[in-house]
Amino acid sequence: MDIFITGANGFLGKRFVSALKKSGHKITAPSSKDCDLTKQNALLKFNNKKYDQIFHLAVWTRAGSWLAGHSGEAWLINQQINTNVLSWWKQYQPQAKLIAIGTSTSYGEKEKMIESNYMASQPADNFYTYAMAKRMLYIGLKSFHDQFRLNYLYVVPDTLYGPEYHLDDRPLHLIYELIRKVLRGKIYGEPVMFYGNGFNKREVVFVDDFVKITIRINKKIRNDIINIAPEKEYTLRQYVKLICEKIDYDFNKVKFDNSKNVGISSRCLSAKKLKKILPNIKFTPIETGISKTVDWFLKNKNTLLK
Numbered sequence: 366m367d368i369f370i371t372g373a374n375g376f377l378g379k380r381f382v383s384a385l386k387k388s389g390h391k392i393t394a395p396s397s398k399d400c401d402l403t404k405q406n407a408l409l410k411f412n413n414k415k416y417d418q419i420f421h422l423a424v425w426t427r428a429g430s431w432l433a434g435h436s437g438e439a440w441l442i443n444q445q446i447n448t449n450v451l452s453w454w455k456q457y458q459p460q461a462k463l464i465a466i467g468t469s470t471s472y473g474e475k476e477k478m479i480e481s482n483y484m485a486s487q488p489a490d491n492f493y494t495y496a497m498a499k500r501m502l503y504i505g506l507k508s509f510h511d512q513f514r515l516n517y518l519y520v521v522p523d524t525l526y527g528p529e530y531h532l533d534d535r536p537l538h539l540i541y542e543l544i545r546k547v548l549r550g551k552i553y554g555e556p557v558m559f560y561g562n563g564f565n566k567r568e569v570v571f572v573d574d575f576v577k578i579t580i581r582i583n584k585k586i587r588n589d590i591i592n593i594a595p596e597k598e599y600t601l602r603q604y605v606k607l608i609c610e611k612i613d614y615d616f617n618k619v620k621f622d623n624s625k626n627v628g629i630s631s632r633c634l635s636a637k638k639l640k641k642i643l644p645n646i647k648f649t650p651i652e653t654g655i656s657k658t659v660d661w662f663l664k665n666k667n668t669l670l671k
Contacts, residue, residue, distance in 0.1 A: 369416045369461070370394040371402060371450060372423030376530055377466070380576045381420055388580070397423075403445040408453040416458055418583075421450050421465045421502075426495050436494040443498035451505045459515055464583055467503060467521035467590070469568075469634055471496040479635040480590045483521070489629075503590065516587045520579050523594040523634050527572035527654065528661030532668050540569060540655070541669075543601075544608055544662045549670060551614045560625035563602035568633045570594050571649040578639070578646065585642055595648040596636035607652060611659045 368385055372378040373394030382394050393411060400407050402423055425442040454463050472478045473486030483503065488496035506517040526540040537545060543559075550557035570593065578593050602621075609616040640646060662669060 366417035367391045367393070367414060368418045368420060369411065369458075370420045370422060371400075371446075372421070375422060377525065377572065377576070378422045379529065380572060381422065381579075384576050384580060385420075402449055403442055405449055405452075408449065408457075412457050416461045419450075419454060419458060419461045419463045421447075421463060423450070424466070440494045440498060443495070444501065447498065447502045447505060451502075451509060455509055455513055455515060459513065462516040462518065462583075462587060463506065464518045464520070464579070465502055465506060467519055468492075468496060468499045469521060469523045469592075469594075469632065471499050471503075471521070472634075474629055477635065478592070478633065480521070480592055480638055483590060510588050518583055518587055519590040520582065521590065521592045521634065522570045522575045523568040523592075523632075524570065525572045525575060526569050526658055528657055530658075530661070532665055537669075539567060540604065540658060541662065543604055544659055545669060547605065547608045547614055547619070548612060548662070548666060550618065551612055552666075552670070557614075557619045558622055559601060559605065559619070560622050561601065562623050563605070563621040564600050565629070566598040566600050566631040566633070567604075568594055568596075568598040569604075569651075569654075571654040574648045578643070581643060582639070591638055591642070592634040592636055593639060594634035594636055596633060596640075597648075597651075598631060598633040599651060604651075604655070607655045608659060611656055612663070 368390050370378060370382060370392060373382050374396050378394070382392055386392055393414070393416070395411070423446055425446065426439060454461060467483070469478065470492035471483055471488055473482070474489050476482040476485050484500060503519050506519055509515045510517055524539055526538065530541055546557050546559070549555045575593055582591055582593070605619055606616045609619065
């Protein structure tokens with residue numbers, strides 16, 4: 366198949382490009398320098414080919430508290446990107462199936478994280494802009510299917526992690542920030558302190574699992590929303606302990622600041638729908654995933670510990 370991929374140079378995009386090429390597909394994957402998706406006509410240069418599928422992975426966001434200070438920019442830029450991609454799809458590539466990525470942060474804090482609740486209640490304040498932009502993308506997909514009969518797939522992962530993360534100065538997501546703090550404690554003797562009591566639970570998804578499962582799901586269904594996650598969460602203490610064991614740092618030295626608020630106590634996607642479609646699905650054990658991620662982090666510690 367001929368496949369077009371946006372966001373191909375990102376953490377997730379590079380893996381999709383590699384996996385799809387290995388499967389024999391022809392890939393068109395422009396960089397952001399070659400194709401500024403915030404520009405209305407940026408995609409017109411790719412109209413010389415009719416694509417079978419479009420993987421829309423491009424997004425403008427950052428980890429941590431970054432969104433709180435950039436909510437307006439995040440809303441405007443993500444809306445521009447999504448609108449331009451969907452418009453190009455409808456006008457010039459209607460034969461293609463569009464595969465887009467959602468976010469677990471779109472779920473309301475008090476809702477069961479099952480697909481039918483994706484649009485229910487309000488997302489958390491600290492992720493509101495990003496979460497709502499992703500909801501609008503989903504509405505766009507559904508609307509284009511309803512009116513124009515275009516085909517789509519919308520997949521929702523929990524927090525992704527794994528090797529080959531970014532090496533620039535962007536804030537680090539959950540697992541990487543935990544590794545960074547523990548490693549600085551080991552190398553520089555800095556105090557290793559985390560907010561909260563450490564018993565709040567979070568779910569993570571090994572990035573290669575997400576890519577493989579998305580490709581498998583894509584062959585089976587269309588015009589639907591699917592959570593992709595192991596439906597298994599761990600406490601912050603468990604993640605930190607695994608990291609400490611991997612890099613040989615005494616977990617008993619780690620401190621937790623109970624006076625700081627860390628948000629809700631648990632977040633875990635429902636995988637009931639996924640397991641019905643792929644009943645024997647398996648995810649990388651957390652011990653293996655953490656080990657591989659720490660190994661990569663250690664190889665790049667001179668950059669990541671700055």
